[in-house]
Amino acid sequence: MTHAPVREPHHVGLRGQLVCRSSAEAEVVRRQLPQHRALTRAEPGCLAFEVRATDDPLVWQVDERFVDATAFAAHQARVAASEWGRATAGIERRYVVEGLEDGEQERVRLSLLQAYDEQLRTEAEMANALAVRRLGPLWLATYAGGEGFISYRDLAGMGQAGVGGLVAQALALFEPDESIATIEWKTRGHDVAPGLPEALIAHGFQPEETESIMLGEATALAVEVPLPEGVVVRQIHDETDIRAMSALQDWVFRDEVSGERADALVRRHAVDDQLELWVAEVGGEMVSAGRLEFVPGTQFAGLWGGCTREEWRGKGIYRALTAARARSALAQGRTLLHSDSTEFSRPILERSGLIRASTTTPYLWRRS
Numbered sequence: 574m575t576h577a578p579v580r581e582p583h584h585v586g587l588r589g590q591l592v593c594r595s596s597a598e599a600e601v602v603r604r605q606l607p608q609h610r611a612l613t614r615a616e617p618g619c620l621a622f623e624v625r626a627t628d629d630p631l632v633w634q635v636d637e638r639f640v641d642a643t644a645f646a647a648h649q650a651r652v653a654a655s656e657w658g659r660a661t662a663g664i665e666r667r668y669v670v671e672g673l674e675d676g677e678q679e680r681v682r683l684s685l686l687q688a689y690d691e692q693l694r695t696e697a698e699m700a701n702a703l704a705v706r707r708l709g710p711l712w713l714a715t716y717a718g719g720e721g722f723i724s725y726r727d728l729a730g731m732g733q734a735g736v737g738g739l740v741a742q743a744l745a746l747f748e749p750d751e752s753i754a755t756i757e758w759k760t761r762g763h764d765v766a767p768g769l770p771e772a773l774i775a776h777g778f779q780p781e782e783t784e785s786i787m788l789g790e791a792t793a794l795a796v797e798v799p800l801p802e803g804v805v806v807r808q809i810h811d812e813t814d815i816r817a818m819s820a821l822q823d824w825v826f827r828d829e830v831s832g833e834r835a836d837a838l839v840r841r842h843a844v845d846d847q848l849e850l851w852v853a854e855v856g857g858e859m860v861s862a863g864r865l866e867f868v869p870g871t872q873f874a875g876l877w878g879g880c881t882r883e884e885w886r887g888k889g890i891y892r893a894l895t896a897a898r899a900r901s902a903l904a905q906g907r908t909l910l911h912s913d914s915t916e917f918s919r920p921i922l923e924r925s926g927l928i929r930a931s932t933t934t935p936y937l938w939r940r941s
Contacts, residue, residue, distance in 0.1 A: 584620065585645040586638045589668035591624070591661075592797070593631040598664050602633060609657035613637075616651070618644020635668065642672075642680065649790065653908040662903030665797045678928075685788040686763065686930045689911060692871040694726040700868070701845060708743055717837060721747045721756035721938075733768035740772040744938065754940050761786065762932035770936070778936035784913040786931040791874070791910050793926025794899035798892050804860075806853045806890075806897045815839050818852055818862045825880035851898055853881075853890045860885040865898040867905055874902035876912040876922075892921050 593599040606624055613622045621638040639645040652658045695712075699705045702714035702722070710731075714722040723743055728736055740758075747753050758778055760769060770780070800806070809815060819835035842848055847869060853861035863879035876898055881891045902910060913933050914922055923929065 584638055584640060585642050585670065585672040586636075587645075587668050587670050588636050589666065590627075591633040591635055592665040592667060594665070594797070596630070598661075599631050601660050602664070605657045605660050609652075609655070612651075612655070612657075613648065616644070616648055618647060635666075645670075646681065646684065653790070653792075658908075659906070662792070663795065663900045665795070666792060667796070682788075682928050682930050685909070685928060686786075688872065688909060689786070689788055689930065690726065693868060693873060693911065694724065697868050697871060698724050700847070700866075701841065706746075708746065709739060711739060711743055713743060713746060715747075715750075715753065717840075718833065719752050719754035721753045723756065723758045727764070728769065729765040731767075733772075736766055736768050737772040737775075740769070740776050740778075744776050756938040758936040758938070760934050760936060762934070763930075773936040776938070778938045781935045781937055782915070783932050783934045784915055785919045785929045786933050787910075787912045787914045787919065787922045787927040788930045789910060789922075789927035791899045791902045791908055794896055794910065794922075795903055796896050796925075798889050798896050800853075800890065800893050801855075801888050803855050804853055804888075804890055804893075805855075806851065806893050808897075808901070809850050809852055810842075812839050814852070815842055815850060817859055818850055821852075821859045821862050821882070822878055822880050825882065849898070849901060851894055851901075853894050855885070861890045861894050863891075863894050863898060865901055867902070867907055872907060872909045873911055874898075874905070874907040874909075876910055879912075879918055886917075891918065892925065895921065895925065 591602065593602060610622060610624060613619055616639075618640045619637075620640060621636065623634075623636045625634045627634055637648075639648060696705060699712055699714040699722070702716055704715045706713050710725045710728060712724050716722060728739075731739070743758075744756070747756050756778075758773055760766065760773075762783075774780075809818060815838055816835045819838045820830045823830045823834065838850075842850060847867040849865040851863055851865060852859045861879075861881040864875075864877040866875040866877055868875065876895060879891060879895070899910060910927065912918075912922060912927070919929065
């Protein structure tokens with residue numbers, strides 16, 4: 574009898590540098606490192622682990638090796654929840670991971686997508702809604718400004734007729750309310766939902782631009798990014814700044830400034846402690862902006878509303894803005910990031926280490 578060859582597991586390695594910005598950060602590393610080193614070397618899948626001081630007192634050389642991708646993923650999960658992970662979350666990592674094959678990368682993608690489906694496609698997705706109700710597997714939400722929203726975790730097993738019936742029932746619940754001007758039905762590319770696009774179009778929904786669902790570890794983005802001279806990245810709180818940020822996003826996305834959208838953002842910021850607003854400025858003028866939204870009860874924070882003036886693109890400003898938000902997410906204990914990204918922002922997030930896990934296409938119904 575001929576036996577198939579046994580496939581040896583491929584070792585996975587990480588190498589690079591831990592780079593502190595101050596002597597205070599360096600002291601945190603020195604204080605936390607002995608326990609972190611001992612716990613890592615005790616992991617069953619750890620083959621080697623070294624963190625060595627360099628000639629620069631703010632820089633450590635890091636070299637790790639694990640038996641396979643599963644052991645490496647288990648190590649990352651343990652570290653993210655550990656005292657070391659929390660204490661050093663804001664310290665820059667310049668790491669390169671070696672040895673992950675395509676199949677192993679696919680397992681990482683599927684693992685992240687599972688966390689996304691299980692943690693985010695629930696009532697957590699309806700944050701800040703004025704009202705939420707259920708219709709079978711659907712979540713239906715109403716937001717300020719006359720906006721309706723529909724999402725779901727899973728439609729598998731319903732069949733085309735069942736899916737079509739859900740679309741009709743959901744629309745029938747929203748349509749009589751004259752205050753509802755638009756309804757967004759959020760679809761995902763990895764779902765099994767037979768006949769859903771056709772049913773949505775048949776009931777007056779139109780597809781908007783498809784975006785990439787980007788997922789990954791916050792530590793992949795929490796790095797220092799060199800900025801052009803004079804550029805400052807900061808979190809904003811004052812109403813004047815918030816209105817300026819809203820106007821910038823309108824200019825970039827819509828070519829029309831809306832006082833109503835600015836009012837809504839000001840009101841939300843005043844009451845929502847899960848929302849942070851970040852901007853990049855040159856000489857006091859905003860050139861880039863984005864939101865960071867913590868999702869209660871999950872490991873996730875969302876990166877939303879990222880925009881940069883056209884003349885300031887390609888200079889690292891958006892990436893620096895994203896890195897600042899990632900560091901803030903880690904400081905609040907959120908180890909995973911998610912974003913629905915356009916084709917402009919997707920490559921930036923991919924270069925930073927996030928994965929294009931799937932796609933999302935919103936279908937929009939407008940009251941005629």
